[in-house]
Amino acid sequence: MANCGGFHTQIASIMEVLANAAVSEICKLVDDDYAVFRLEVTQSQKENRTLRRKLHLLELKVARERAERTTRERVVASRPSSVKTLDRYRGMARGEGHLTGSHRSFVKPAGHNTWRENQPITVDEAAGPGVKQERTKGEKEPRHSGDIQTREPPVATEDPTSAPARCRTRPSITEVSGTPNTVLKSETDTETLTATHRLLHTGSDHRSDPERLGLGPLGCSPAPGSEYLPVFHQSQRTVHSRGDGDTLDTGGDVPSCSYATEMDPDDMPLGLETQADLSRGDWNHYSSSGYSEGCLNKKGEVIVIDEVTVKVEGDSPLTLNADETHLGEGHSQGRDFLDYRERLETNPNVATHSPLHTLRDRDPVSTLMGPSDSQGCILFDQVLNSKDQRANGRGGGATSGNSKEKRFLCMFCNKGFSCLQKVEIHQRVHTGVKPFSCTQCHMCFAEAGNLKRHQRVHTGEKPFSCTQCHMRFSHSSSMKRHRRVHTGEKY
DNA sequence: CTGGGGATGGGGCCC
DNA sequence: TGGGCCCCATCCCCA
Numbered sequence: 394m395a396n397c398g399g400f401h402t403q404i405a406s407i408m409e410v411l412a413n414a415a416v417s418e419i420c421k422l423v424d425d426d427y428a429v430f431r432l433e434v435t436q437s438q439k440e441n442r443t444l445r446r447k448l449h450l451l452e453l454k455v456a457r458e459r460a461e462r463t464t465r466e467r468v469v470a471s472r473p474s475s476v477k478t479l480d481r482y483r484g485m486a487r488g489e490g491h492l493t494g495s496h497r498s499f500v501k502p503a504g505h506n507t508w509r510e511n512q513p514i515t516v517d518e519a520a521g522p523g524v525k526q527e528r529t530k531g532e533k534e535p536r537h538s539g540d541i542q543t544r545e546p547p548v549a550t551e552d553p554t555s556a557p558a559r560c561r562t563r564p565s566i567t568e569v570s571g572t573p574n575t576v577l578k579s580e581t582d583t584e585t586l587t588a589t590h591r592l593l594h595t596g597s598d599h600r601s602d603p604e605r606l607g608l609g610p611l612g613c614s615p616a617p618g619s620e621y622l623p624v625f626h627q628s629q630r631t632v633h634s635r636g637d638g639d640t641l642d643t644g645g646d647v648p649s650c651s652y653a654t655e656m657d658p659d660d661m662p663l664g665l666e667t668q669a670d671l672s673r674g675d676w677n678h679y680s681s682s683g684y685s686e687g688c689l690n691k692k693g694e695v696i697v698i699d700e701v702t703v704k705v706e707g708d709s710p711l712t713l714n715a716d717e718t719h720l721g722e723g724h725s726q727g728r729d730f731l732d733y734r735e736r737l738e739t740n741p742n743v744a745t746h747s748p749l750h751t752l753r754d755r756d757p758v759s760t761l762m763g764p765s766d767s768q769g770c771i772l773f774d775q776v777l778n779s780k781d782q783r784a785n786g787r788g789g790g791a792t793s794g795n796s797k798e799k800r801f802l803c804m805f806c807n808k809g810f811s812c813l814q815k816v817e818i819h820q821r822v823h824t825g826v827k828p829f830s831c832t833q834c835h836m837c838f839a840e841a842g843n844l845k846r847h848q849r850v851h852t853g854e855k856p857f858s859c860t861q862c863h864m865r866f867s868h869s870s871s872m873k874r875h876r877r878v879h880t881g882e883k884y
Numbered sequence: 885c886t887g888g889g890g891a892t893g894g895g896g897c898c899c
Numbered sequence: 900t901g902g903g904c905c906c907c908a909t910c911c912c913c914a
Contacts, residue, residue, distance in 0.1 A: 893908085
């Protein structure tokens, strides 16, 4: 038994020795492998850091290049252009503004102001919920998500003449274009706030309201001290034209015929900032109450030239395109008017004046001489140039000499008039408002006198008689012209 | 030449 | 007295 006990003791010793040896061996192996592993990890981490630094540098470089390119583009595009204005605005409205593009590409997102490992450089999330909210509420279509992700250079980012919201971010934006590195530690909160502001602005923006498209406020205060007064207001019935051609008469006792005056609230400062000192707020007044969107065509046709829709449906290929500086071929009239308006260089807001012809059958119940109840005629933009030229050819214009001071300016052509009524009547040339309709036919006139003269066509009245041949005329000028036949006076 | 509409300026009346 | 409103004469243009 004693031998047996010693044997067991020896075995136990041997086992212990073996176990210790095995443990030490294992530990050694583990240590070696761990050292190798740590070495590999360290090398990988170093490599990662190097790559990350390179990536960061590349991003900065790209951002800098974009900023420079944007600056150049802005210089090129600095000339005043209403079309560009619209384009810019469209970009803003679609979320392509300063919240997108390169600005966002190098503005780090909120809460990511410090560089962290594995943090993606992409800043698609930079704008945060504010931008998404804007896109969904303000624009209601996610069609430009690609724009946001593609980091296109945002022209509107540094547009100094863009929307009021943009103005709030201008300083920082300028900083962006100059020193992108600085931006990496700024802008985030500003951008978020800007998005919020724009969202709030959009919320009150009438453009977003389909019922009031084109009648949005301008958000501009009148320019004080304006010596001349552009006249915007015309007391007339507001006829709301809807997309289905229905018209909603909102009352009033005056002309029913007018046309849409789409004021772009965000565009307004853009244009007006470069304008003379025309009263700004009155545009708002004008757009919100002066003119309506629809007009009756005397033929009862539905003619919709809806540039309001044009804007809203900004993706339409026929509409203003952000990549284009002109309207589509299908909007030559609007383009002409834009050109016309651009020539004037004083009232950029007229750009989107859109004659809207809507159908509404009506009873010929209009009064004989007074403004008609519902009928009106419309003039189209294509006649504006010739008419204005004709008018100017007659010595029109704000500077035409007259005994009375012409302090009432037409907001369309700047022509001056001595009294408010004159300019209001004159502006019907541009607006196509013809509140005086004939009860015998469907002719309509912008002036009561012309209607009265027209009435003679139906009555057969010819109050002007020639003293030489007893011919009679309903038109005084016709009689005067006729007299040349007798006098031999050349035409 | 005539018929007729578009547009403007001026004058009178009223408040 | 000035502004708003109305009316009219007138010029221009087109069919």
